[in-house]
Amino acid sequence: MIQSLQDEFETSVENAEAWMKAVHKCLEDNDNTHGPRAALESRLRETEKICSREPEGRLLLDMVLVKAEALLNNESSQKDKYETHVKLGTIKSMFEETMMYMTHCHSRIEWVWLHWNEYLKAQDDFTVWIHNMTLTLEPDMELQLGLKEKRWQLEQSEVLLKDVNNQSRLLNHLLEEAASLYNRLGDPSVDESVQNGMIADYKKIKKKAQERTALLETITKEHEAYAQDIDHFRLWLNEVIEKLKRCVGGPSESKEDTLRVLQEISQDVKSGEKRLEVLEVKSAKVIKNTSPLGAEELCKELEELRRALAELKLMNDDEEENLVKSLNSESAFLILSKQLEANVTEFKKTVQRLEGNLESEERGGGHEGLISRWRTLNVTQSALGAEEPKAEQIRVQLKDLFKFSKDVQPLSDTVIGVTRDYQRAKNKAFRLCTETESELRQLFQNPLREFQLWKPITERVLNSTLDSRLTSDGLLQIETLLEESASLKDKLSELERKKDHIISVLGEEKADSLLEEAATAEKERASLHEDLLERTNSLQKAASRSKEFDVAFKLLQKRLSAIRVKTAKEKALQPDVVGKEARLQRLQMLHEELINLQPQMEELFSMAESNPTRTNNMRMISSEYVFMQNILETEIAKSNECLNDHYMLNYKIAEIQPKMALARQELESYRDDSRGEVVTIQEEYVEVLMSQLALMEVEHQEILALGEQVMLSTAREGRSHIQVELDELSASFSSLKALLDTMPRKAHEDPPQRAAQFGDDSINVLTARGSGRN
Structure with missing residues (x-):
């Protein structure tokens, strides 16, 4: 018990x-x-x-x-x-x-x-x-109207940059998480290349945001500095005007003192002209980063300052001239002559500088380059026009010197020379502005001229292609006209997109007229385009009736050739079950695609009944169709057989492995682990195990044979995997046999109660589990 x-x-x-x-x-x-x-x-x-x-x-x-x-x-x-x-x-x-x-x-x-x-x-x-x-x-950044808009644009860019900088914490957290996961997982999806990719993407975004913000900051600061310079210039100009008013309308002083003050004011005006020149240079930089309307406002502002400075200079010169006349002395002549020489020298430098600006402008650059050149030339022309009071003042000063009984011939020659240079520069500026504006007008008018040339040709082609016998020539002409129509559509649409530029060049009234003509031309072009498309369809239908069979026949040949090429590619061996399944599916799809060609062949047969040549061609392609159908059916059958063999091999290996493992477990359970001894087994139970092992050996041999057969239909990389499985199975089976051979046996004796009970239970378990797995 x-x-x-x-x-x-x-x-x-x-x-x-x-x-x-x-x-x-x-x-x-x-x-x-x-x-x-x-x-x-x-x-x-x-x-x-x-x-x-x-x-x-x-x-x-x-x-x-x-x-x-x-x-x-x-x-x-x-x-x-x-x-x-x-x-x-x-x-x-x-x-x-x-x-x-x-x-x-x-x-x-x-x-x-x-x-x-x-x-x-x-x-x-x-x-x-x-x-x-x-x-x-x-x-790209949009050009803004003024300083306030540029500040708003800069604030928006700074908000974006702040968002980008704030994302760095999320990126650092992601990188830490990726590094932690990579240390735990070792998976390539979180390795250093992925982390570096995220860093590179973030750096690229950050660089763009920083560059945009820096550029906007530079543009805004330039405009702010320019606005401050304008304000300072206005304050200075008002101070000089007040100084002139005090000098003219103030308490009476000596004429020498008054002349000295007027000369000081003249020097102030010269310095103001230099400051204005600096402002013109700065304005060119600001205008490049300002919208057309904003640039126009800047130019008007400079023009007002230039006019005010010219009026101040004229007033001062008049007062100085009157004072010099009243003096009518040698000293007055010397003062006036020196002042004239200084004015001539300064005027000559200004003319040379502005003329140099005209020569530095280069042609090219398309619409944008021409518009930029036109604006710069206009600014220079305006600057030259603003110098007209100076030229007149020099001539007036020279006339005043003629009143004195002195030799003024050298000064007269100098004034004539600088005046001639000034007129030459003005004429050159006018000519360049006119040429550039004319060139822009030509560019704006070209789409309408091209339309006026295209329209009568299109109408003539539409009338001439009413006769269907002109199908080939008509189609070629219509295709050319349709391409030109598409090009005209782009060019006419481009005019609407460049409305601001056109207005700045032609003026609002002429620009509206031009755009209205372009809109009308676009409607006519669209109508003629539709007529061309309809005529193309009718001509193509006429042409297709004579070419329909040839096109369909070539298409059928092409599809059969494609199926033949794809079928040849599918002869390659596959490495595993998945590849064989995919190959079988592809062959079945090719077979289905071939079957779908049958209605087309029947239709072509009916079309070729009256033409012996076409009938012969159809018989040849029909033979090729039957040949391809036989090849595909054969390949599908072979592929299906190979796939079933592979399925059966995997199934048998999966079926025998648990049996062998169970037999090994039952044998090893007879070992006494605590004493290192083996419990003796009854001979009857050994015979049962040997019979089971014999059945397994038969299955093992069948699997080996089936494996050899499967490897013949498997690619090289798949054969090695199958061979490894077969070798492992053989090694496991051999070790099981060796384990059974090493077990001591006791026949026809009263074994220990545990051995007897173990033997009966093992047989039952082996039988039950084996039938369950089967």
Whole structure:
């Protein structure tokens, strides 16, 4: 009785230990966070399955506890009870350790899995942000009307840059998460190249935002500095005007003092002219970064200042001239002559500088280059026009000197020379402005002229192609006219987009007239374009009736040729089941595509009945069709057979492996691990195992033969994989045979109760499990 309870307790302990060892083995196989995401997910599912086996383990532990309790109740020896308690404590500790290992393994993999999901979500958000910022920063900056608009534009750019800088924290967090995941996973999707890619994308966006903000900041600062210079110039101009008023309308002073003040004012005016020249240079830079309307306002502002300065100079010169006349002395002559020489020198420098600006302008650059050149030339022409009061003043000063009885011939020659240079510069500026404006007008008028040339030709072609016998020539002419129509559409549309430029060159009234003509021309062009398309359709229908068979026949030949080429490509061997399945599907699709050509062939046969040549061609292509159909059906059958053999090989390998593992487990269970001895097996049970092994050997030989057959229809990279599986199966089978041969046997004796019971149960288990797996 006690021996039976002891055996039952030992059996339950062994069953529990075997279950825990199996669980440990599964956990060790899956206790790894390295690898791709699919592998991690697979290990997560495996650990979930392992954790779901906890009730099974607890049931085995409960069985041990029940058997232990029954055994302890019947044992009388304290030593036996102590050994039973020791075994019971050991099995409990092993079970708790197994449960803890299951929980920790699953939790660790699940934590990494969830961590990875959160990282991917954050990475997607970062990618979307990169895309949105790229779309925002990609377009070129728009030119603004004035300083206030430029400041608004700069503030918007600074907000974008702040957003970009704030994203650096998210990027750093992503990089830390990616590095952490890569250390745990070793997956290429989170390696340094991916991290460097995110850094590069962010740096590219940040660089664009910084460059745009820096450029806008420079543009805004230039405009602010220019506005401050304008304000300072206005204040200075008002101060000089007040000074002149005080000098003229103030308390009477000596004429010498008044002349000295007037000369000081003259010097002030000269310095003001230099400051105005500097402002003109600065205005050119500001105008480049300002919209056309804003540039026009800047030019008007400069013109007003230039006019006010010229009026101040004229007033001062008049007063100075009157004072000099009243003096009518040698000193007055010297003063006037020196003043004239200074004015002539200054005027000559100004003319040379402005003339140099005219010579520095280069041609080219399309519409934008011409408009920029025209604006600069206009500014220079306006500047030259503003110098007219100076030229007149010089001539007046020279006339005043004629009143004195002095030799003024050298001064007269100088004044005549500089006046001639001034007129030459004005004429050149006028000529260049006129030429540039004429060139722009030509460019704006060219689309309308091209339309006026295209319209009568189109109407003549439409009238001449009413006769369907002109199909070929008419189609060529219409195709040319349609291409020209598309080009005209783009050019006419371009005029509307350049409305601001046209207005700045032609004026609003002429620009509106030109754009109205362009709109009318576009409507006529669209109507004629539709007529051309309709005429093309009618001519093509007429041409297609004579060419329909040839086109359809060539298309059929091309499709058959394509099917033949694709079929030839599918003769290559595939490495695995997936490749063979894909090859079979492709062959079936080609066969279906070939079958779909049958209605087209029948239609072509009906079209070729009255033409012997076409009938002969159709017979030839029909023979090729039948030939291709036979080839495809043969290839599909062969591919299907190879695929079924591969399926059968995988199935048989998967079927025999559990049987061999079960037989090995049953044999190894007879080993006494504690003493290193082997329990003797009954001869009858050995015969049962040998018969089972013989059946497995037959299956093994069939698998080897089938594997050789499958390898003949498999590509080289797939053969090595199959050969490895066959070698592992053969090695496992050989080790199983060796294990059975090394087991001691005892025939026709009374074996221990455990051996007898083990033999019967093993046979039943082998039979039951084998039939269940089959």
